Amino acid sequence: MPQTYAKVQFNENGTPIAEHFDDVYFSKDDAEAETRYVFIANNQLPERWKNWRTRRFTIGETGFGTGLNFLLAAQTLIEVLQQSPQTKLRHLHFVSTEKYPLPQLDWQRALQPFRHLALCEALGTIKVYPVAGCQRFTFSYQELHFTLDLWIGDVLEQLPNIQYEQAGPIDAWFLDGFAPSKNPGMWQAELFAEMARLSHSTTTFATFTAAGFVKRGLQTAGFNVEKRPGFGRKRDMLAGNFSTCDTVPPMRDTPYLKRAAVKCSHSNTPNIAVIGGGIAAACMAYALTKRGSEVTMITKGNALADAASGNPQAAVYPQLNAQPSYLSQIQVASFAYCKQFYIHLAQSGANFQHDWCGVLQIGFSETVQQRQEKLIDNEIWPNSLIYSVSQQEVADITGVDLPYAGLFIPDAGWLVPAEVVQAVMDAARQLAMVNVSFNTRVIGIEHTDSDSVNVHVRTETGDEKVQQFDAVVFATGHSSQQLPLLDQLPMSLTRGQVESINSQTPLPALRTVLCHKGYLTPALNGRHALGSTYVKQDTNSDYRETESIQNLATQAKSMAACDWAQTLRHDGVGRAAVRCSTPDHLPLVGAIPNCKQQQQQYNGFMEKRRRELPQEPAVYANTFVLTGLGSRGFTTAPLMAEVLASQMFAEAAPLSHELLATINPNRFLLRSLKRGEG
Missing domain, CATH: 3.40.50.150 (Vaccinia Virus protein VP39)
Structure with missing residues (x-):
């Protein structure tokens, strides 16, 4: 490694x-x-x-x-x-x-x-x-x-x-x-x-x-x-x-992990539906238009980035462990790609607020300090990606009184999510035809004999219609569990509330993103993003005073040695959204499996020789999913969209066999079969 x-x-x-x-x-x-x-x-x-x-x-x-x-x-x-x-x-x-x-x-x-x-x-x-x-x-x-x-x-x-x-x-x-x-x-x-x-x-x-x-x-x-x-x-x-x-x-390759491509003629321009309206959907639309596809985006919202992709600021950095876990490897690959992706987007004239100011992970407790020391001592990750900083270096980097050592990721930073989603969609429109249907819900999926996919939708006015596509991608975040074909996949929904506090002493001087049990960003238009709560299986997105108090308490506890962290105030401005993740915290990227048929195909597969297994896992033809990005969507979505587009168009994938297996949507079914739970 x-x-x-x-x-x-x-x-x-x-x-x-x-x-x-x-x-x-x-x-x-x-x-x-x-x-x-x-x-x-x-x-x-x-x-x-x-x-x-x-x-x-x-x-x-x-x-x-x-x-x-x-x-x-x-x-x-x-x-x-x-x-x-x-x-x-x-x-x-x-x-x-x-x-x-x-x-x-x-x-x-x-x-x-x-x-x-x-x-x-x-x-x-x-x-x-x-x-x-x-x-x-x-x-x-x-x-x-x-x-x-x-x-x-x-x-x-x-x-x-x-x-x-x-x-x-x-x-x-x-x-x-x-x-x-x-x-x-x-x-x-x-x-x-x-x-x-x-x-x-x-x-x-x-x-x-x-x-x-x-x-x-x-x-x-x-x-x-x-x-x-x-x-x-x-x-x-x-x-x-x-x-x-x-x-x-x-x-x-392993037969039951084989990744299906789109079954249609690529000599003509494919017409592909992308369901969703956040960063995953936008990156998917862009990846598809780069490959010559026309895209129809279907979203139940009345605007882009109206759900989890609509928070005021998002930190962009990789989640690293002391060992080269699959999660960390995907995070590094995703971070390397997304950083260049966003830079290229800005250089092309896109207008979104951002700052590659670095991210400081504070060593706020003895346990965290030991974990950070182990990460550095294991020499898994290069100094060009992350390195340890002393208490004096922390003060120089952050610009505020912060009597802690920590780890610094110099290439990381923050951006404004909704502006980025709009910029990615604008870039996609410059490449190919992109239509967006707002206030439209998918109520059914039908596969035809010709491998086309009929999408049944209901508009805000109650009208129902059917649209036919060469392929469909669900990039639907926390709505995934309620959608046809996706309810068979295990997902976890977590409510998160983020505060938008006005700049108060000494925060105007803050120069980098602070991460601990929560996070705090530098100022944007005189306000700072501060968060975030994690409330499992709560899909309500109303703003709550109780969670605002909890967010401030998290800051105070994590930076207990900072007097200023004990006196932070809020004025009731904030936002709650629901994140979608998976039990292993890795995204779902690939063809949607027909779990019932795959269970019949691979039940008892550990006792069979590989050559005796069916070579093509049963999937819903030309129907794909990109979801489960959790709180790391703006780090992982650009590369995961590339991974899925590479699969759909039968290109060489940008991830290894092992990493592709970890994000395959049928992995949970296979694990249960391996345990003899079929």
Whole structure:
């Protein structure tokens, strides 16, 4: 789980050198020309892209390095679109691995010579954490979309984690990395076999090396290999295409966890309904429109973000544990993606109030201090993500009298939820047709023989009608339990009240979000968000004086050493909403299971051999769910929407097999069957 950043030196020519491998990241002669020749030309990308018949093309890479290959692939697609606007290709998905990501300052220095490339500045602003697993980043340029999945860790450990639902997702391979003599651990038979697993009948590859054992390894794995003229002073290189191989390793999948894609023709524009009106629904609409879908949002509210997504301020930060739990791993991946997502949204002109001021977790008791010390001592999470701060450092960071040590997450912060939801929806509308039906309740779902889904709705006036869609996504938060098909899934509803207190001494000086048993934000328009209560199975959203008193008491108790925390006042301004979570505190993301049929399929499955199990779990066709985000919706919703959209469109997923299993909607049923409760 723990990873480290690369150790980088720059030679007299400004070329970065990796100390781990004692090798340059790119050619000192003409790095751009080398990439264009070796990887782009020898994969025939410009020619293939001009006549590409689908929206997406996926490149797999071994060894991300500085990201130059990604930048030049993106630049080439931009040039192809300018020359051949008739191409259907609009989405480049770049899946890469990197054992030692560059520290941000070294990365930015290494990219300086390539500032003329369209995505160079945007790439240099992202922050990659040295944490094993996938971190997804997305970029846009005019009408093109670029997805970068960066799998951090050893390539032989990370490639097996890449999941997909149909044919191998990789259309072309950039077999890069440091020279075989410098990095023999990468150039192994396992690498070539994983490349074969992820390839399909028209997949190509190219690599700068011409080593004989590389050629033989690729041939054994099922690739047709040609020796071609190398670049510059290199005499030869290898390139070719995937054929077939009987020894391709199986996908790391389990039949009962298989994730169903949308069953409809993607040659036309899919029409997909998104049920809900909060951050999950908005992110889902955006993820779908990026993939060329038209979206109809159906919400029972009379405005967007009128439920849990409507609080005055929301803190955005990852929930970390002293051990790399599944929850923490998903939180880190979600945080890395959402931070860049919101930055990109703001840079694109969206108007929402926010501040990446950091989040301080206060060590307010001996038990909490011991827990925080353990988190740091275990060295699971890098200092670039979270680090300990002394009492003096806390005072400097916060700007207020706070006699505690703690943990600081410098990249975290706060935003205004309703403004963000509106901004995401505006961004979706710029990509494709998005219609919103307010004051409309879903009262029934019907699946047709043609795999379309009929949605029965009732409007505010009592009128009932039926609308037909290619697929439906329920992103319905606490309303999920009352909706058709979702009542079979276990969910917990929790009322939470947040105060909006006026700024009072010393709070105008507060510079960062404070977290303890509750939380307190810096000022926004002269007021601070303070919360929050947790009342289980209470769906009433009326404001309560008793809970206001409770919120102030929580602040006073958690910061007992602060005189000012004992005298905080409120003036009756606040808001209550209901959160939806699950028994294991992980979201529900995927196809809605037909629990009755799956119970018949997999009852007693632990006693059966895997090959004897049905390969396709029973689900409701083209019907999906994204809910159960709890109080972390603005951290997790952007990535979870990407995960679900990747599933629906049969793309390589940005989470490992293990993490995908933890958010599969049928996991609770399977656990009960495993315990023999079927």
